[in-house]
Every structure is written in structure tokens, then in C-alpha cells.
Amino acid sequence: VEDFQPSSANQPGREYPKVNSERRVRVQISAPDANYVQLDIGAVKYDLVKDENGVWTGESAPQDEGFHYYQLNIDGASVPDPGSLYFYGAGRWGSGVEIPAHDQEFYALKNVPHGQVREHIYFSEIDNAMRRCFVYTPPCYELKPEKRYPVLYLQHGGGENETGWSAQGKANLIMDNLIAEGKAKPFIIVMDNGTWRMPERSRPADGGERPRGPWPPTGWADGFMNILTKDIIPMIDANYRTIANQQNRAMAGLSMGAMQTRVITLANSDIFSHVGMFSGGSISIEDIENNPDFMNNVNLLFISFGSTEVESGRYNMGTDPALNVEELKKRGLNAHYYVSPGTAHEWQTWRRSLYQFAPLLFQE
Amino acid sequence: VEDFQPAISNQPGSDFPQVNSEGRVRVQISAPDANYVQLDIGGVKYDLVKDENGIWTGESEPQDVGFHYYQLNIDGASVPDPGSRFFFGACRYGSGIEVPSDDMDIFANKNVPHGHLHEIYFPSQSTGVSRRAFVYTPPCYQKETSKSYPVLYLQHGYCENETSWPKQGRANFIMDNLIAKGKAKPFIVVMTYGMINDVEFGRIMDFDIEPFQTVLIDELIPYVDSNFRTVGKQSHRAMAGLSMGAFETRLITLNRPDVFSYYALFSGGIYTPEDLKDHENLKLVFLSCGSKERPERIATSVKALKEAGYNAVSYVSEGTAHEFHTWRRSLHQLAPFLFNDLD
Numbered sequence: 182v183e184d185f186q187p188s189s190a191n192q193p194g195r196e197y198p199k200v201n202s203e204r205r206v207r208v209q210i211s212a213p214d215a216n217y218v219q220l221d222i223g224a225v226k227y228d229l230v231k232d233e234n235g236v237w238t239g240e241s242a243p244q245d246e247g248f249h250y251y252q253l254n255i256d257g258a259s260v261p262d263p264g265s266l267y268f269y270g271a272g273r274w275g276s277g278v279e280i281p282a283h284d285q286e287f288y289a290l291k292n293v294p295h296g297q298v299r300e301h302i303y304f305s306e307i308d309n310a311m312r313r314c315f316v317y318t319p320p321c322y323e324l325k326p327e328k329r330y331p332v333l334y335l336q337h338g339g340g341e342n343e344t345g346w347s348a349q350g351k352a353n354l355i356m357d358n359l360i361a362e363g364k365a366k367p368f369i370i371v372m373d374n375g376t377w378r379m380p381e382r383s384r385p386a387d388g389g390e391r392p393r394g395p396w397p398p399t400g401w402a403d404g405f406m407n408i409l410t411k412d413i414i415p416m417i418d419a420n421y422r423t424i425a426n427q428q429n430r431a432m433a434g435l436s437m438g439a440m441q442t443r444v445i446t447l448a449n450s451d452i453f454s455h456v457g458m459f460s461g462g463s464i465s466i467e468d469i470e471n472n473p474d475f476m477n478n479v480n481l482l483f484i485s486f487g488s489t490e491v492e493s494g495r496y497n498m499g500t501d502p503a504l505n506v507e508e509l510k511k512r513g514l515n516a517h518y519y520v521s522p523g524t525a526h527e528w529q530t531w532r533r534s535l536y537q538f539a540p541l542l543f544q545e
Numbered sequence: 546v547e548d549f550q551p552a553i554s555n556q557p558g559s560d561f562p563q564v565n566s567e568g569r570v571r572v573q574i575s576a577p578d579a580n581y582v583q584l585d586i587g588g589v590k591y592d593l594v595k596d597e598n599g600i601w602t603g604e605s606e607p608q609d610v611g612f613h614y615y616q617l618n619i620d621g622a623s624v625p626d627p628g629s630r631f632f633f634g635a636c637r638y639g640s641g642i643e644v645p646s647d648d649m650d651i652f653a654n655k656n657v658p659h660g661h662l663h664e665i666y667f668p669s670q671s672t673g674v675s676r677r678a679f680v681y682t683p684p685c686y687q688k689e690t691s692k693s694y695p696v697l698y699l700q701h702g703y704c705e706n707e708t709s710w711p712k713q714g715r716a717n718f719i720m721d722n723l724i725a726k727g728k729a730k731p732f733i734v735v736m737t738y739g740m741i742n743d744v745e746f747g748r749i750m751d752f753d754i755e756p757f758q759t760v761l762i763d764e765l766i767p768y769v770d771s772n773f774r775t776v777g778k779q780s781h782r783a784m785a786g787l788s789m790g791a792f793e794t795r796l797i798t799l800n801r802p803d804v805f806s807y808y809a810l811f812s813g814g815i816y817t818p819e820d821l822k823d824h825e826n827l828k829l830v831f832l833s834c835g836s837k838e839r840p841e842r843i844a845t846s847v848k849a850l851k852e853a854g855y856n857a858v859s860y861v862s863e864g865t866a867h868e869f870h871t872w873r874r875s876l877h878q879l880a881p882f883l884f885n886d887l888d
Contacts, residue, residue: 192637193706193742212622214580235621253624257599258576260617260624267631267638274556274631290675295666297680300717302659311654316661323772326690347664420687 188265190248190279195264198251204280207240208253208262215256222251222278245489246282247529248349250275268349272340277349282529286358287536288351293361294320298347301420305412312374314413315343316421317353319360319367329422331368331429331543333455334409335535336375336438343374349528355536365539368431371417375405375434375441402444410449427478431542433457435531443468450478455542457483459534460490460526463502464509476514480545482506483538485519487530517541552629554612554643559628562615568607568644572617572626575600579620586615586642609837610646611870612713614639632713636704636742641713646870650722651877652715657725658684662717667768671759676737678765679707680773681717683724683731693774695781695884696733698761698805699876700790702813703741710736713869719877729880730887732783735769737761741789749789754796761797762804779826783883785809787872798824807831807883811875812838812867815846818853828886831879833860835871858882 185199185207197209208220213235219226222241229239250270253262261267265276296319305312321328335352337345346352352370359365379398418425432453434442439461446456447468456479458464463484469476484506490496506518519537521530549563549571561573572584577599583590586605593603614634617626625631629640643649660683666675686694699716701709710716716734723729740757770777784805786794791813798808802824808816809831816830830850832843840861850857860878862871 194636210622210624212620215620215622216578216580218622255619255622255624256576256579258574258579258582258619260574260619260627261631263616263624263637263639267625272558273627275627290666292668292675295675297663297665299664300662300711302654302717302721304656311656353664 188278189281190266190268190277191264192266197264198262198276198278200278200280204243204246205240206244206249206251206278206280207238208264209236209238210253210255210262210264211236212255217256219254220251221254221259222249226254244278244280245524245527245529246280247524247527247532248277248279249527250277252276269342269344270340270349284533288354288358288532290354291358291361293357295357296320296322296353296360296367298353303412303416305408307408307412312408312412313343314371314373315347316372316417317347317356317370318421319369320357321367322369322422326422329424331366331431332417332421332423333368333370333431333433333539333542334413334453335370335372336432336434336441337372338434338436338438338461342376343372346370346372350532350535352535355532356539359536359539366543368543369417369421369423371413373409373413375438377401377404397440402441405441406445406448409445410452414452427452427454428480428545429454429543431455431457431481433459433483433535433538434461435459435534436461436526446479447472447475450475454479455481455483457485457534457538459485459531459538460487460496462498463500463505465500465505466508467500469509469512469514476512480515481541482509482514482516483519483534483541484517485521485530485534485537487521487524487526489523489525490530491520552642553645554630554641555628556630561628562626562640562642564642564644568610569604570608570613570615570642570644571602571604572628573600573602574617574619574626574628576619581620583618584615585618585623586613590618608644609865609868609870610644611865611868611873612641612643613868614641616640633706633708634704634713648874652718652873653722654718655722655725657721659721660684660686660717660724662711665768665772667765669760669764671756671764676760676765677707678735678737679711680736680769681711681720681734682773683733684721685731686733686774690774693776694731694733695783695887696735696769696773696775697783697785697807697880697883698735698766700739700784700786700793701736702786702788702790703744706742707736707738709869710734714873714876716873716876719873720880723877723880730884732884733769733773733775735765737765739786739790739793741793744789749792752792754793754800757793758797758800762801766804779804779806780828781806781884781887783807783809785811785831785876785879786813787811787875788813788867802827809833809875809879811872815842816850817846818850818855821850821855828856829882830855830857831860831882832857833862833871833875833878835862835865835867837864837866838871
């Protein structure tokens with residue numbers, strides 16, 4: 182359908198990429214001497230067609246609502262599209278495109294009071310390195326200098342970094358809009374970098390293959406757990422007006438960040454009281470039985486997925502999250518399950534998850 | 546010289562682009578089916594050479610020290626280099642490269658107390674939208690919660706935006722390092738979009754300062770004064786800018802002598818004693834540029850201002866042109882002069 186409009190994730194003043202009402206993405210680039218140009222989105226490469234001026238144009242099949250990473254391929258070179266803004270995902274800064282969604286109002290930039298996202302650079306004793314996090318403070322934070330706030334620690338996914346939740350996740354705008362409507366309590370959000378390195382496994386003496394272990398490997402989340410509990414939380418409590426206790430501290434994450442949230446909150450239910458896992462496993466009955474404190478200490482558990490993930494069946498990692506939530510509820514845990522309609526393992530699922538999760542936080 | 550190292554401006558884990566001790570930039574990209582690939586930097590296109598695996602490699606002539614925008618050209622398509630991080634300049638987010646300099650220490654990320662860089666959206670009635678700014682608060686701001694701070698309003702150049710000073714300008718690191726050494730007073734720095742990129746190049750005389758002046762003076766300053774612990778007075782307010790941002794600084798300070806008391810122009814314009822004759826509360830004029838620009842113009846202007854009794858300072862950045870290294874050094878030189886008369 183010829184109703185293509187520039188994507189809202191475009192660079193200022195750029196016509197392309199464009200999206201139509203069927204959610205097809207159309208890209209365009211001048212490459213007069215190229216042999217071929219392709220649009221690489223959703224793991225499919227679409228061929229572009231050259232006009233008499235050397236300008237290549239082409240479009241994708243319909244995409245899901247929301248945000249997608251993509252790139253161009255020019256004669257075998259994978260490059261960012263110069264028309265788009267750049268986002269950190271898939272282990273690199275690259276192009277992103279925004280497909281208009283029927284519910285996009287909840288993350289739109291509106292004329293409401295806005296909080297701040299601040300870049301906070303600090304030295305980590307555990308890491309022995311300079312690190313960076315982003316901290317969202319709610320709109321009232323600067324105007325009410327006596328008030329103290331609960332804190333949500335919110336983690337990105339694999340191949341992403343500490344910029345993901347505010348840049349493509351729009352966490353700050355989601356919170357500003359929820360707070361403006363009185364639907365969520367104002368709280369602070371801390372977004373740090375949870376990237377982890379494969380623990381070294383020793384080679385057998387005969388120099389053969391390293392032994393294969395479980396996936397993810399045992400202890401994989403220990404590095405970030407140490408940094409979070411020993412460096413980040415004390416630093417946040419020392420630098421911001423937080424309510425520094427377990428009742429007022431939450432952790433959530435998406436995909437790899439959800440798996441980290443699971444491991445870290447199971448081991449530290451004396452530190453966190455509210456837990457959110459978006460598209461990354463769930464808490465099973467076995468988990469609870471192995472960690473009885475979790476049941477006693479945690480006030481809220483929120484599990485979510487995109488409907489396409491659920492339909493694929495690959496999301497459950499051994500135990501069905503929906504059944505887990507039902508069983509945990511029966512045992513008296515305040516547990517919630519949410520499925521984002523028509524979305525996959527992508528940011529629209531996680532934006533909606535935060536939008537559903539935030540109003541449940543710190544209600545006691 | 547074969548001592549190429551990955552640039553510090555690279556994406557995490559990217560081996561290319563690289564820079565050697567002569568300041569040559571070497572890029573590399575896999576493009577097996579391309580007819581040609583070029584490195585486009587400093588207004589010159591350098592041809593790359595393909596190996597048997599379809600990987601293209603090539604390098605530039607020596608570049609000035611500091612930060613440069615660049616791009617790749619693949620069969621006629623101008624694209625960012627996927628190996629570099631991206632910066633807003635030349636009216637787009639694109640590749641940038643850091644050529645090491647003797648004085649990189651001034652903006653290094655060190656284990657010193659760091660301030661915070663706040664992304665804010667402030668309401669703007671005159672433009673009808675929420676507008677974005679970055680606000681640097683010094684390291685002590687979170688701890689000394691009864692203290693109020695002076696403010697520097699700092700503007701980017703033509704075809705740049707509000708991200709340019711913190712990203713390629715590294716304004717927050719420059720301030721952190723100066724404050725850690727006790728060389729500058731702690732103050733707040735506010736950087737917003739100067740609304741200048743719609744001006745056609747060469748039509749600068751048609752530029753109307755009024756819309757941006759309204760956003761800055763009537764909307765942003767009141768917002769900053771009510772949302773941050775500022776001393777909201779002329780005596781505690783400075784304005785500086787680079788290139789087109791200097792041009793804006795000059796126009797706004799001349800139109801509104803009641804708002805700022807320190808004026809700084811980096812690589813863009815001068816003041817004459819006549820310009821400033823009604824500026825009773827003016828405390829400092831700072832003019833700077835790169836040695837490859839027109840430093841004699843700065844020197845002449847500052848001499849005339851001093852002879853007329855103004856507190857004027859000039860600074861020339863050695864070996865640099867109309868580029869960000871000149872402006873980082875200019876901020877590094879300017880900051881120690883700001884608000885140092887205040888208690």
C-alpha cells in the first residue's frame with residue numbers, strides 16, 4: 182500500500198527508511214556503482230532495485246509492531262543505514278526502525294512532566310574499572326528535595342547494553358506517562374551493563390576439547406551479581422535519595438537480563454522484594470523449594486512473554502511459565518503473568534511488559 | 546609506520562578503524578562483491594585495496610590530532626563505518642575517529658569523582674514541543690544538597706546537536722578532571738539544540754536568533770533554575786559556543802546584556818569595545834580558535850578589548866583547525882576563569 186511514512190527512529194530530516202500501514206519497511210540509498218543492495222531485517226535479506234540515477238529502493242515483508250534492528254548489505258558489506266538513528270543491539274551500534282503500534286501512545290513523548298535519565302560514571306572495585314549506568318529519576322525528584330524513592334534495577338538483554346532500556350525501550354517515557362496518569366508510583370530506575378564473559382573452563386591435560394557444561398554455564402551470573410550487590414546498590418543508595426531497604430527495591434530484566442534477575446533474586450531475596458522477568462524463563466516450584474526464603478521475602482513476581490514466543494513453544498526452558506505462575510499463586514505468592522499480543526522476542530514485548538509491571542510496584 | 550592501534554572511539558571489540566603514530570587512519574571492511582571502497586576523511590577520498598578474502602583495507606594521510614568525522618564509500622554509497630561509534634556532526638549521526646594527542650589526558654575517563662550527565666525534556670510553549678537538553682552537574686552536586694551552583698550554557702556548532710558537546714566534546718570529562726585537580730570551580734553546564742541546522746550554509750546573515758533566544762532565555766533558563774540547584778542570577782551565568790554556537794552566543798549576549806556575565810566565543814566571531822559599551826556587569830570575554838584558523842583576528846580583538854579596560858582572554862589551540870579538539874581545549878582553558886570571583 183502506497184502510504185509509506187518516514188520512521189520515527191530516523192535521523193533528523195531523513196525521508197528513509199519508511200513504513201506503510203501493512204508494516205512493510207522501505208529503504209532507499211544511492212549507490213550508483215553497486216552490483217546489489219539488500220535490506221537485512223528479521224533475518225531475511227530483501228533485494229533492492231536500482232533506478233536510472235543509481236538510487237536503490239526496496240521493501241520488506243510486513244513486520245511486527247514496534248522496534249526492530251536491521252542493516253543494509255551493499256555488495257557483501259553489512260553496514261548501518263545512514264538514514265536511521267543508531268541503537269546498541271546484536272553486539273554493535275546499528276540501525277533501528279520503528280513500526281507504528283496501535284498502542285504507541287504509552288511510550289510517546291508528550292507534554293507531561295518529565296523525569297531525567299542521567300549518565301552516571303563510577304569506579305567499580307569488583308571490576309577494577311570505570312563503569313557506566315543510566316539512572317531515571319521521576320519528574321518530582323528535583324522538585325521535592327526531601328522525598329525518598331524506591332528503586333528498580335532494570336537489565337537489558339544479550340548483545341545489548343546500558344543504553345537499551347532508555348533508547349529503544351523508552352523506559353523513561355513509559356514511566357513519565359504512567360506517573361502523569363497516576364497509574365504508577367514514582368520510583369528511580371537504574372540501568373547498568375550486565376554483559377558477562379564465559380567463565381574459563383580448563384582444557385583437559387591431553388589438550389583435547391574443553392568439556393561441554395550446562396547452558397548457561399554454572400556461575401555465569403555471579404560476576405554481575407557481585408557488581409550489583411557490592412558496588413552498584415551501595416553507590417546508588419549513597420548518591421540518590423533512595424529508600425534503602427528490601428521492601429523498596431525491585432529487579433527486572435529482559436531475556437538474558439531476565440535470566441540474571443532469576444538467579445540474582447533467588448540468591449538475594451533479602452535484597453529485592455519485587456521481581457520481573459520479561460522473555461527469559463520463570464520461577465519454578467523447584468526453584469521455590471530450593472530457595473524457601475524467596476517465597477517468604479518476595480512481595481511480587483511478574484513473568485511475561487510475547488505471544489509469538491509462547492506460540493513457538495521454545496520459550497519455556499523446561500517448565501511452562503503460565504503453569505508456574507498458577508501454581509505459585511496457589512501457594513500464596515503475588516504472581517502475575519502477561520503475554521504481549523502479536524509480538525516476538527523484541528522490544529515491543531518488553532516495553533509493554535514494563536508498562537504492565539510498573540503499576541504493580543511498591544504498592545504496599 | 547606499522548604501529549596502528551584501534552581508535553578509542555571504536556565500537557566495543559572492533560579492531561578497525563586504527564590510527565598510527567603519524568596520525569594516519571586505517572580502515573577495513575568485508576565487501577567481497579564491491580567494485581571499489583573508499584575512506585572519506587578530511588575532504589579527501591582514499592582508495593582501499595581488496596585481498597583474496599574480499600576484505601578491503603586502506604589508509605589516509607596523517608590527520609590533525611583530535612576528533613574527526615569520516616565515512617566509507619562503497620560503490621558510490623556513503624555509509625558509516627560499522628567499526629566506529631557514531632556522533633552527530635555534518636548534519637547526521639555518522640562515524641568519528643579519535644587521533645591520539647599529547648593532551649588527551651584532559652578528557653580521559655579517570656578514577657576521579659564524576660558528575661552526572663542528565664538528559665532532560667523541558668516544556669517549550671514557543672515551539673509547542675518538549676525539547677531535549679543535557680545538563681552536567683558536578684561531582685559534589687549529589688552530596689552537598691544545600692549548595693547552589695552557577696551555570697554555563699554551552700552551544701554546539703552548525704550541523705551538530707545537543708549530543709555533540711558531551712559525546713565528541715567530552716565536556717563532562719573535561720569538567721570532572723579540572724574539578725578533581727582543583728583547577729575549576731564546580732558549576733553546572735547546560736547543552737541544548739541551537740535550532741540552527743535549517744539555515745542554509747552561506748545564508749548565515751539571514752539567520753534569525755529570535756526563536757532560539759526565546760527558547761533559551763524564556764523557557765530553558767527558568768526550567769533549569771527551578772529543577773536544579775542554581776544561583777539564578779546574571780552574576781552566576783555564563784554563555785559559550787563553538788562556530789555557529791559562538792555566533793548565537795554573540796547575538797544573544799548582545800541582545801540581552803542582563804542575562805549573562807561571562808561570554809566565550811570558540812572559533813566564531815569577536816566582540817569590539819563598542820559592542821560591549823552598555824554591558825555594565827560583564828566580567829569576562831574569552832575568544833579562541835585553532836592555529837590553523839585565523840588566530841590573528843582573536844589576538845587583535847582581545848588586545849583592543851583589554852586596552853578599553855575589559856577583562857578579555859585569548860587562546861589559540863596549536864596545530865588544530867575548525868574541529869572538536871580546538872573546542873575541547875577551549876573549554877579546558879575557559880572553565881578555570883569562570884565564576885572564580887564568586888565564593
